[in-house]
Amino acid sequence: MANVLRNSAKFGFSGVLSQLSIHSRHGRECVSPCFSLQQRNNSTSPKIKVDLDSSTGVAVLRMQSPPVNSLSLDFLTEFCINLEKLEMDRSCRGLIITSTLSKVFSAGLDIMEMYGKSPERCGEFWKAVQEMWLKLYGSNMATIAAINGSSPAGGCLMSIGCDYRIMVDNPRYSIGLNETQLGIVAPFWFKDTLVNTVGNRAAELSLELGLLYSAPDALKIGLVDQLVPEDQVLSTAQDTMSKWLAIPDHARQIDQCVYIIYNTSPLPLDHARQMDQCVISVCIYYI
Numbered sequence: 001m002a003n004v005l006r007n008s009a010k011f012g013f014s015g016v017l018s019q020l021s022i023h024s025r026h027g028r029e030c031v032s033p034c035f036s037l038q039q040r041n042n043s044t045s046p047k048i049k050v051d052l053d054s055s056t057g058v059a060v061l062r063m064q065s066p067p068v069n070s071l072s073l074d075f076l077t078e079f080c081i082n083l084e085k086l087e088m089d090r091s092c093r094g095l096i097i098t099s100t101l102s103k104v105f106s107a108g109l110d111i112m113e114m115y116g117k118s119p120e121r122c123g124e125f126w127k128a129v130q131e132m133w134l135k136l137y138g139s140n141m142a143t144i145a146a147i148n149g150s151s152p153a154g155g156c157l158m159s160i161g162c163d164y165r166i167m168v169d170n171p172r173y174s175i176g177l178n179e180t181q182l183g184i185v186a187p188f189w190f191k192d193t194l195v196n197t198v199g200n201r202a203a204e205l206s207l208e209l210g211l212l213y214s215a216p217d218a219l220k221i222g223l224v225d226q227l228v229p230e231d232q233v234l235s236t237a238q239d240t241m242s243k244w245l246a247i248p249d250h251a252r253q254i255d256q257c258v259y260i261i262y263n264t265s266p267l268p269l270d271h272a273r274q275m276d277q278c279v280i281s282v283c284i285y286y287i
């Protein structure tokens with residue numbers, strides 16, 4: 001692991017954060033061209049299934065990559081392509097993200113992508129992680145995570161990148177940014193997203209201790225917004241979405257924009273790049 005990280009640190013982050021802008025949450029333009037994403041999508045079977053109901057304007061994106069929907073480069077690429085397509089489809093106003101797997105929403109970043117890979121591949125992978133976050137957190141669609149299983153680390157990031165979280169009421173399912181328990185550090189933009197969700201103190205405790213919360217505990221700290229029985233998670237997400245879509249899109253988007261601008265550090269791009277390198281350097285030192 002140390003070698004992987006050491007090599008990764010040597011790799012330039014050129015262009016990785018070039019699109020990282022607070023305005024991306026509300027701009028209609030793509031973060032990066034679909035073309036480049038499609039070029040690097042080498043997967044054979046779909047890891048993502050999307051159904052768009054044109055009568056409601058709501059798409060359901062189902063993650064279907066056994067065993068645990070881990071976020072590999074192929075998975076992230078497919079995820080971003082689907083998000084871009086929906087973003088550009090003006091008939092789509094709302095997106096629900098869920099999993100077809102029993103017990104797991106997403107296990108987070110694919111550990112195998114961080115081990116024994118070339119610096120170029122590591123850089124490409126990390127860029128894809130950032131793109132997922134930019135596209136989701138920056139989406140113009142109303143987004144709801146229907147969390148029907150455990151959702152550690154990158155799975156949690158995906159969930160808190162959505163506007164609203166509904167989780168299955170099962171104490172066996174957990175969610176949280178548990179990176180420090182693994183001896184790695186969540187990048188600052190993971191932290192920002194968590195702070196925007198649960199507030200400063202809860203985020204500080206959560207990040208430093210690498211806490212994974214059971215579904216009921218996640219509700220207590222506001223990491224998720226609602227708990228429901230397993231068989232109601234999707235229907236509740238659909239009902240909730242109709243409330244979100246009753247709000248005119250422009251008003252919701254502007255309100256989100258104001259919230260994000262006042263609650264997220266608008267770091268200069270160079271600073272953002274250096275902060276990511278800093279996280280990786282710390283990991284290299286300790287692993």
Ligand SMILES: CCCCCCCCCCCC/C=C/CC(=O)SCCNC(=O)CCNC(=O)[C@H](O)C(C)(C)COP(=O)(O)OP(=O)(O)OC[C@H]1O[C@@H](n2cnc3c(N)ncnc32)[C@H](O)[C@@H]1OP(=O)(O)O
Pocket residue numbers: 004005008009011067068070071103104106107108109110111112114122123124125126150152153154155178179182184185186187279280283
């Ligand atoms: C310049 C470029 C730099 C590039 C390098 C970057 C390095 C930077 C470091 C900083 C990064 C910080 C950010 C990290 C975010 C992350 O997401 S790290 C990943 C953290 N994920 C986890 O901790 C989850 C671990 N998994 C679980 O807790 C459980 O698997 C589960 C609760 C999700 C499901 O449990 P269960 O249903 O009991 O299944 P299991 O038997 O545990 O697993 C089944 C199967 O899946 C494999 N697996 C599990 N998780 C992952 C994963 N994250 N990636 C890949 N594979 C995974 C597990 O090994 C089992 O495989 P086998 O059946 O044994 O083959």
